[in-house]
Amino acid sequence: MPNDESLQGKNSEQIASPLYIFQSRDEYINQLTVTQINSSSEEKNYDDCIHIFIDKKKGDRPNYAFSRLSSWNQTVIRSKINRDAIQFVDRFWWLQTAWQERLKKGSLREQFVVGVNGDELDIYNFGKVLSDKEKTLFQSIIGRVASYDPTVFQNGLWIGLHDDEMGNSKEDEPITVAVSYTKKSFLEINQAGIRDGAVDIARLHEGIGDFPVLQLVLPHELGHFVAVLGKDLSQSPLFRFKDPWIAATGWEIENGKWVLKKSKAPSTYALDAPDEDHADSLVYYLYRPNLLDDVRHKYFTARDAKLDPPQVTMERKVGNRIKLPVAPSAKLAYRLM
């Protein structure tokens, strides 16, 4: 079939297929094992399945119900399962559309396998190749956060770097340069967060001083992981209201909005919500502790592992040495009504 590619091929720059191997979203979905369960008694054998599709009326797990229509056939069932499987695979960043496109285009330049006390963190760079200065900065910031809370690296985190603009931020806020996805163990940073001179985001961090933006952005994002993966807090949303951070700093919900009732947030950005306050306060604690109020200073001092800066190693891999993660295999089971 003639397609755009064959028409453009001669005039446009040829894109060589990337040397690294990656699993596409379709490949992943196709290899998911799908089993039909015939009776409710069989369900207990499928406890390790990701989704069990059962009768909404009778089942005690009402998430997925398939009403059997006369027109149903294996194709219809498969397409419904695929729809759910896509939601499932969206838990993995490299299977998401934007990253998949970047991988296909071959724009993954380099991987850094960062060793932190025997734990690993991967940096996948889809942007400009990092300079030695930038690599050193990554290493020292990761080491600084690890000296506060090494547990945050135990689950294996990923950092994705790229050149693209990031999603909208509120009008009165600076451009978004980094986002953390704590449920996916992944954070992304764009070029403005890495290069010197991107002063815009420092606008809401009065008094933070004159240091590279990465030193504000990276520990801030890692601070979100400290809050959900580290030794600090529980992931449960219910638990968060009892969270010692909220109690210590005096955040309360008023008319559906978070309001800081006592204590002093270190930055304007921190006034957004307790999570942002925690993430920003950690940055100040690590790099400008004298600018924190007593409450925050005590909170972090009490939880500081106070380790000597750990040995952080950074191994660069390019081309076919790049190792991309592979999604864990999963089973899907369904039962028709």
Ligand SMILES: [Zn+2]
């Ligand atoms: Zn944040």
